[in-house]
Amino acid sequence: MEILVTGASGFLGTALCGRLESDGHRLVRLNSRICDLTRQGSLDPFDDRRYDQIYHLAAWTQAGDFCLRHPGQQWIINQQINTHVLAWWQSAQPQAKLIAMGTSCAYDPDLELVEENYLAGKPIESLFTYAMSKRMLYAGLVALGQQFALPYLCLVPSTLYGPAYHTDGRQMHFIFDLIRKVILGKECGMPVELWGDGHQRRELVYVDDFVEAAVRLAAAVEGKLVNVGAGEEFSIRHFARLICDRIGYDFEQVAFDTSRYVGARSKCLATARLHRLLPDWRQTPLGEGLDRTIDWFWTQREKLLNPHCAESPSPSGRGPG
Numbered sequence: 001m002e003i004l005v006t007g008a009s010g011f012l013g014t015a016l017c018g019r020l021e022s023d024g025h026r027l028v029r030l031n032s033r034i035c036d037l038t039r040q041g042s043l044d045p046f047d048d049r050r051y052d053q054i055y056h057l058a059a060w061t062q063a064g065d066f067c068l069r070h071p072g073q074q075w076i077i078n079q080q081i082n083t084h085v086l087a088w089w090q091s092a093q094p095q096a097k098l099i100a101m102g103t104s105c106a107y108d109p110d111l112e113l114v115e116e117n118y119l120a121g122k123p124i125e126s127l128f129t130y131a132m133s134k135r136m137l138y139a140g141l142v143a144l145g146q147q148f149a150l151p152y153l154c155l156v157p158s159t160l161y162g163p164a165y166h167t168d169g170r171q172m173h174f175i176f177d178l179i180r181k182v183i184l185g186k187e188c189g190m191p192v193e194l195w196g197d198g199h200q201r202r203e204l205v206y207v208d209d210f211v212e213a214a215v216r217l218a219a220a221v222e223g224k225l226v227n228v229g230a231g232e233e234f235s236i237r238h239f240a241r242l243i244c245d246r247i248g249y250d251f252e253q254v255a256f257d258t259s260r261y262v263g264a265r266s267k268c269l270a271t272a273r274l275h276r277l278l279p280d281w282r283q284t285p286l287g288e289g290l291d292r293t294i295d296w297f298w299t300q301r302e303k304l305l306n307p308h309c310a311e312s313p314s315p316s317g318r319g320p321g
């Protein structure tokens, strides 16, 4: 198939493009340097092909408190990106199925996180703008689907993890931040301090498992919103313990700062629809996924650890070998 991927240079985009290429598809991979989607007409140069699928992954966001500090910019930039992609799809590529990414933050935390509730109630205050721009993306898919009979699919991933995450210093999703802090505690003697009381609960999906689900759903499902979640969540304390055990750091040394921002107390996506559509979808066991992610961390130690470490980690430290 001919496939165009926006956000191809990101964490998910890299894994998705690897999979699509190994499946033998012809890809056009976009990022902000090749095609700044905030600019009207930025997609015009890619009109020379007729795409079978467009994966729309591009979004301007980061983890941590980034959304809290950039709500205005996030609104304008993400609305521009999404509007330009939707308009181009409708006008230039109406034969293509558009597979867009939603977010679990779009749900009202007081409601069940089931697909029928995606547009119901109000998202958590600290992520409001980002969440609403994702709701608007879904509203756009539905509207264009209705009026022009365009094929689409909207996937709602829970937090993704795995190797090949960012190494450029931006705010990290909690699991990567946790691994980094524990390694710095172990290797450099830095205090390991986590935000919140550690009882807030999170779910994780291994990035390649998400890609597997996305590719299969994109081939078979149309006109739907589908949550792609692990179906079970654990406390930050549980994740911290697993990581400490693997890295060889005493969990009792971990401190919890209850004055810091932690986001939602719990967010676990309902996955009945996913399992109805893909009954044989299997997930990488958490321990195995963490092992692979931690091994990758060690390969990136120069970029991820040394800037934070007064002295370089000792060469005898536990590495991937």
Ligand SMILES: NC(=O)c1ccc[n+]([C@@H]2O[C@H](COP(=O)([O-])OP(=O)(O)OC[C@H]3O[C@@H](n4cnc5c(N)ncnc54)[C@H](OP(=O)(O)O)[C@@H]3O)[C@@H](O)[C@H]2O)c1
Pocket (backbone or CB within 6 Å): 006, 007, 008, 009, 010, 011, 012, 013, 030, 031, 032, 033, 035, 036, 037, 038, 056, 057, 058, 059, 060, 061, 081, 101, 102, 103, 104, 156, 157, 158, 159, 160, 161, 173
């Ligand atoms: N990672 C998760 O846990 C998670 C969870 C739920 C939903 N999602 C959604 O999944 C998608 C991919 O997430 P990710 O973690 O892979 O994000 P990411 O690593 O931050 O990647 C974002 C991508 O968007 C591109 N981009 C940003 N601004 C752009 C612009 N103005 N024009 C064109 N491209 C632009 C970036 O290009 P550059 O590299 O050039 O900046 C990059 O390729 C996003 O829509 C995100 O909301 C992710």
